[in-house]
Amino acid sequence: MEIILEIIVPVFGIVGIGYGAARLGLFRQEATKGLSAFVFDFAIPAMLFRAMATTALPAQIEWGYLISYFGGGYGAWLIGTLVSLYLFRRPGAEPAIAGMTGGFSNTVLLGVPLILTTFGERATLPLFLVIAFHSWQLLSVVTIQAEVGIGARDEMRRLPANVLKGLVRNPIIIALLAGVAFNLSGLTLPHVVDTLTETLGRAAMPCAVFAMGASLAGYRLAGSVGEAGVGVVLKLALHPMLVWLLATHVLTVEPLWRDVAVILAALPVGVNVYLMAQRYQAGIAPAVTAVLLSTAVSVLSVALVLHLLEVR
Numbered sequence: 081m082e083i084i085l086e087i088i089v090p091v092f093g094i095v096g097i098g099y100g101a102a103r104l105g106l107f108r109q110e111a112t113k114g115l116s117a118f119v120f121d122f123a124i125p126a127m128l129f130r131a132m133a134t135t136a137l138p139a140q141i142e143w144g145y146l147i148s149y150f151g152g153g154y155g156a157w158l159i160g161t162l163v164s165l166y167l168f169r170r171p172g173a174e175p176a177i178a179g180m181t182g183g184f185s186n187t188v189l190l191g192v193p194l195i196l197t198t199f200g201e202r203a204t205l206p207l208f209l210v211i212a213f214h215s216w217q218l219l220s221v222v223t224i225q226a227e228v229g230i231g232a233r234d235e236m237r238r239l240p241a242n243v244l245k246g247l248v249r250n251p252i253i254i255a256l257l258a259g260v261a262f263n264l265s266g267l268t269l270p271h272v273v274d275t276l277t278e279t280l281g282r283a284a285m286p287c288a289v290f291a292m293g294a295s296l297a298g299y300r301l302a303g304s305v306g307e308a309g310v311g312v313v314l315k316l317a318l319h320p321m322l323v324w325l326l327a328t329h330v331l332t333v334e335p336l337w338r339d340v341a342v343i344l345a346a347l348p349v350g351v352n353v354y355l356m357a358q359r360y361q362a363g364i365a366p367a368v369t370a371v372l373l374s375t376a377v378s379v380l381s382v383a384l385v386l387h388l389l390e391v392r
Contacts, residue, residue, distance in 0.1 A: 087198050087386060088379060091289055092289075095375070097293065098290035098294040099293035100297075102297030102298070112294040115287055115290065115294070122251075124252060124288065125252055126255070126280035127277070128259060129255040129262075130269070131259065131281075132256055132262075133260075134269055135263070137260070137263055141209070142334075144332070144333050145209070147331060148327035148330070148333055148338070149345060150213070152319050152323035152341075152345055153182075153319055153323075156183045156319040157180065159314060159318065161179035162175075170363065171229070172226075173362035176356075177360070178307065180222045180356060181308075181314070181366070181370050182311055183314075184315075184352060184353050185315070185347040186349065186351065186375075187210060187214050187347065188252065188288070189289065190289065191210075192211075192288060193288055193289050194343065194347070195207045195340055196285065198343065203340050206336070206340040207340055207344070210341070210344055223356075226360050299354070299372055301368075301369050301372055302365035304365040305373075308373055311370040312370055315370070316374055316377060316378060319346070320342045322345075327341055339389050343389070348374035348378040349374045351371055353370070353371060
């Protein structure tokens with residue numbers, strides 16, 4: 081009950097308020113776009129920059145932690161792909177979208193506020209280490225897989241340049257790298273910059289989850305419940321289970337880092353899965369249905385994961 085009152089209700093409650101406000105017309109689509117732009121371009125980058133500029137960095141990257149998280153994700157991704165190929169017999173780019181559904185978490189809009197609400201600033205480094213590797217890596221993999229599936233070799237040749245362009249233009253990645261660079265410089269963050277980024281960053285968590293809820297109100301269940309259901313099970317159950325097994329019994333990751341990885345893996349399907357489905361016009365119905373269903377079910381599944389991890 082303590083977990084539900086102190087962690088689940090504040091985070092998912094704001095998601096619900098945002099969703100209800102948008103569905104009732106109290107928060108218009110233009111406002112949602114504006115709030116989302118503020119979150120992605122200003123609030124979260126400010127929070128990430130300050131966190132990385134002031135956090136004690138490890139002597140080396142915790143590869144066991146990253147391998148546990150992404151290894152579990154790619155395991156669920158592979159199974160989703162195989163199920164799509166051989167059970168549902170989907171052609172072209174659809175197996176890539178199905179695989180991505182099982183291994184792509186909503187790490188920014190939901191992961192940042194949930195992890196920081198749960199663990200506080202001590203979880204800053206493991207959280208942002210996953211974020212730094214997350215989208216650019218997984219979006220590159222799904223692009224390669226989708227292009228192979230539809231046989232579009234020209235797009236694959238442009239992939240490295242497209243990935244680099246996306247990284248250079250991503251405010252979150254820029255903020256992370258800038259924060260690490262400042263940290264390594266050995267300088268102290270000026271008080272005015274520290275205060276400014278701290279104040280701006282405080283808006284990130286409530287605005288992010290509200291924007292997520294309002295954004296979801298623009299989607300509707302689109303059918304393909306069977307395929308979407310498989311994706312939801314892979315995402316909310318198999319992904320965190322594989323991460324826990326790898327981090328606990330294969331690579332022995334430090335408990336706090338392990339718990340952060342497992343909770344991030346237990347998050348619902350990221351909206352980018354739907355966006356990639358739209359880009360390739362493949363698997364759109366199961367993708368949007370999986371995003372909505374997994375977000376609704378994750379209220380209970382994340383609470384269960386927190387309980388099993390004995391988070392206090």
